[in-house]
Amino acid sequence: MNRKEYEERIAKLEKELKELKEAEITNDEFPQYDEIYWFTDTDGDVVRSYWSDDTDDNYRKDFLRIFKTEEECYRYSEIKETFMEESKEFEPDWSDHKQMKYFPYYNNCTKHLEVDCVNTHQGSTLYFKSSEVLEELIARFGEEDIKKYYFGIEG
Secondary structure, three states: OOHHHHHHHHHHHHHHHHHHHHOOOOOOOOOOOOOEEEEEOOOOOEEEEEOOOOHHHHHHHHHOOOEOOHHHHHHHHHHHHHHHHHHHOOOOOOOOOOOOEEEEEEEOOOOEEEEEEEOOOOOOOOOEOOHHHHHHHHHHHOHHHHHHHOOOOOO
């Protein structure tokens, strides 16, 4: 890089830095103090709370799922309950290596939901009797909602 290119690059970076320093920054982190959020309690009820950054709030954020709207929380609850109910219809027999145990997963490479199966080792928490059951659930709720509410993946 010659001197002229070097000075042009410095000028460009200084201009960019000045623009960044002057930019207005908004705090859009969720949740903010005293902001309403929604979660499902241990009984499966949808509950509203106000963020106060206390132990309970942080437990819910870290170990449960919290939502900005009641509708999102109900959708999450509906998908979670339906998947759990469907998986109860199937009892995996881990001693039977011929029995296939199906489960959904998110493929980070393709950015899509996929269905896979195992017969000898347990890795998922919910298993289903067939890929058709999972494909029906995906069709019923939609891939984007399952990614968002079942796996916690947005976008």
